[in-house]
Amino acid sequence: MKxxxxxVGYVADLARLSFDEAQTEKxxxxxxxxxxxxxxxxxxxxxxxxxxxxxxxxVNVLRPxxxxxxxxxxxxxxxxxxxxxxxxRVPRVVE
Amino acid sequence: MKDLANKTVTELHxxxxxxxxxxxxxxxxxxVRIAEEEPVVEAYVTTLVDQAEEEASACDAxxxxxxxxxxxxxxxxxxxxxxxTDGILTTCSSxxxxxxxxxxxxxxxxxxxxxxxxxxxxxxxxxxxxxSSCETSALRRTTNPWNPEYVPGGSSGGSAAAVASGMAPYAxxxxxxxSIRQPAALCGVVGMKPTYGLVSRYGLVAFASSxxxxxxxxxxxxxxxxxxxxxxxxxxxxxxxxxEQHIDMLTGLKSGVKGMKIGISQAFMGEGLQDxxxxxxxxxxxxxxxxxxxxxxxxxxxxxxxxxxxxxxASAEASSNLARYDGVRYGVRAEDxxxxxxxxxxxxxxxFGDEVKRRIxxxxxxxxxxxYDAYYKKAMKVRTLIIQEYKxxxxxxxxxxxxxxxxxSFKFGERTANPLEMYLSDLYTVPVNIAGIPAVSIPAGLxxxxxxxxxxxxxxxxxxxxxxxxxxxxxxxxRYTDLRAPLQKK
Numbered sequence: 149m150k151x152x153x154x155x156v157g158y159v160a161d162l163a164r165l166s167f168d169e170a171q172t173e174k175x176x177x178x179x180x181x182x183x184x185x186x187x188x189x190x191x192x193x194x195x196x197x198x199x200x201x202x203x204x205x206x207v208n209v210l211r212p213x214x215x216x217x218x219x220x221x222x223x224x225x226x227x228x229x230x231x232x233x234x235x236x237r238v239p240r241v242v243e
Numbered sequence: 244m245k246d247l248a249n250k251t252v253t254e255l256h257x258x259x260x261x262x263x264x265x266x267x268x269x270x271x272x273x274x275v276r277i278a279e280e281e282p283v284v285e286a287y288v289t290t291l292v293d294q295a296e297e298e299a300s301a302c303d304a305x306x307x308x309x310x311x312x313x314x315x316x317x318x319x320x321x322x323x324x325x326x327x328t329d330g331i332l333t334t335c336s337s338x339x340x341x342x343x344x345x346x347x348x349x350x351x352x353x354x355x356x357x358x359x360x361x362x363x364x365x366x367x368x369x370x371x372x373x374x375s376s377c378e379t380s381a382l383r384r385t386t387n388p389w390n391p392e393y394v395p396g397g398s399s400g401g402s403a404a405a406v407a408s409g410m411a412p413y414a415x416x417x418x419x420x421x422s423i424r425q426p427a428a429l430c431g432v433v434g435m436k437p438t439y440g441l442v443s444r445y446g447l448v449a450f451a452s453s454x455x456x457x458x459x460x461x462x463x464x465x466x467x468x469x470x471x472x473x474x475x476x477x478x479x480x481x482x483x484x485x486x487e488q489h490i491d492m493l494t495g496l497k498s499g500v501k502g503m504k505i506g507i508s509q510a511f512m513g514e515g516l517q518d519x520x521x522x523x524x525x526x527x528x529x530x531x532x533x534x535x536x537x538x539x540x541x542x543x544x545x546x547x548x549x550x551x552x553x554x555x556x557a558s559a560e561a562s563s564n565l566a567r568y569d570g571v572r573y574g575v576r577a578e579d580x581x582x583x584x585x586x587x588x589x590x591x592x593x594x595f596g597d598e599v600k601r602r603i604x605x606x607x608x609x610x611x612x613x614x615y616d617a618y619y620k621k622a623m624k625v626r627t628l629i630i631q632e633y634k635x636x637x638x639x640x641x642x643x644x645x646x647x648x649x650x651x652s653f654k655f656g657e658r659t660a661n662p663l664e665m666y667l668s669d670l671y672t673v674p675v676n677i678a679g680i681p682a683v684s685i686p687a688g689l690x691x692x693x694x695x696x697x698x699x700x701x702x703x704x705x706x707x708x709x710x711x712x713x714x715x716x717x718x719x720x721x722r723y724t725d726l727r728a729p730l731q732k733k
Contacts, residue, residue, distance in 0.1 A: 163591075165604070167592075175601065179601070186552075186622075188551050229573075240583075
């Protein structure tokens with residue numbers, strides 16, 4: 149299966165990535181090759197097989213709704229590219 | 244000449260207990276080895292030698308007065324650079340995290356510190372653990388301690404190389420599709436991936452959450468049991484951590500394999516298998532037979548489907564997990580951008596390497612409208628079939644013995660042109676992650692080029708004790724774990 153240039157662009161947009169012309173062409177080839185490879189799965193009949201999301205049988209692990217220890221704000225913000233007034237600073241979103 | 248850097252954890256512990264060496268002497272020996280080997284091997288992203296030597300001297304007085312708290316007390320170790328350490332750089336070998344100093348510690352770090360461990364460095368890896376050679380690291384070029392022209396394997400190649408070259412008595416890594424066992428095989432050390440959920444993933448940077456598991460790199464099998472024993476256990480901070488389940492990996496370790504049923508499958512001996520590795524497998528079968536184990540032929544029909552299913556599941560989960568790197572809260576933000584969305588796009592496009600982007604693209608595609616059922620859901624159904632196949636296999640045997648990899652190590656650049664060729668490096672290790680079961684890779688000698696061979700023992704969930712018992716029996720007969728990589732500095 150051959151992935152088109154438009155499809156690469158569409159998926160890149162979903163993934164918040166951008167690629168130039170040469171990279172797009174390389175990705176078309178790489179992704180097409182991987183998709184051809186995984187097409188082997190079509191040989192297996194899985195009509196009545198239930199999907200496994202997770203190997204453990206744990207469901208809804210809950211804890212008491214009590215406030216625990218939290219990280220100090222200045223320590224968390226120490227990694228922020230930009231911070232101001234105890235918050236992460238980003239470019240203006242609403243004009 | 245005590246040669247401390249070449250000793251196992253158990254040996255170092257015995258020497259300290261007997262008063263023949265001290266914590267600071269051990270850490271000094273490892274520091275000297277790092278100074279000598281690291282320029283060629285480049286196993287570490289960050290070394291913490293000064294800090295470790297200070298910690299070790301503080302241990303000297305304590306140990307003299309109170310004795311050793313346990314086998315890992317006062318022994319240095321290394322962590323893969325995807326395990327969060329408070330205030331210590333944790334990069335995942337990616338440009339996007341090249342400045343990240345986590346505000347908290349992962350659970351495995353806390354466990355090892357409680358045992359008196361001394362962190363000596365954070366090891367190099369394939370970027371975000373995506374790769375099988377360490378070549379996708381944006382920060383270092385780790386070489387194989389047995390021959391610097393060859394790759395150490397990956398993704399935990401730095402941890403494997405650090406242990407193989409004596410730059411760490413033991414190390415932790417993470418294994419999503421073979422990232423502990425494959426580099427362990429390529430570097431000639433013992434590498435174990437335990438049952439999914441047995442070791443807390445809290446503070447491990449996520450790649451594919453339903454497959455990721457933390458495990459160990461050690462020089463021999465007894466060390467493996469000791470370190471595993473220290474890091475397992477329930478953790479309320481990881482909702483996929485299994486409730487208290489005690490597996491005694493130490494008591495019966497040396498009790499032998501008499502009556503054990505060891506399965507062999509022709510599926511793992513396809514045409515790509517290197518002749519010398521096949522011979523190693525034959526030798527292991529002989530060893531186990533002589534020790535009183537029963538060799539059983541088993542069918543494994545799903546091998547060819549495991550890798551395709553793996554790449555869909557792992558990439559889908561990765562595309563979701565890596566959505567958090569957006570240049571807002573931590574990590575590197577692009578310098579020039581026009582508005583919020585452009586900031587996301589530029590930070591991610593500049594911060595991620597090619598392989599990471601390729602997998603995000605594949606995963607996003609497989610999860611996108613119209614393709615979800617055909618790719619992602621199909622892969623999850625195949626996952627069920629693989630789990631069922633293992634259940635069948637373990638009805639007729641206790642463990643499955645296979646090669647860890649089809650070939651020994653390969654040269655830099657040999658498999659980078661074609662992504663699929665690199666993916667095939669994990670053919671024999673991936674099925675284990677899909678089923679969430681435990682497996683170990685053990686050294687099985689060298690090939691004609693002097694490169695290590697690894698064999699893999701895999702068992703049903705929570706069979707770590709049985710796996711290690713069989714691994715120890717093989718080691719005891721062959722002594723391949725006594726081999727040490729030649730030093731770069733003569």
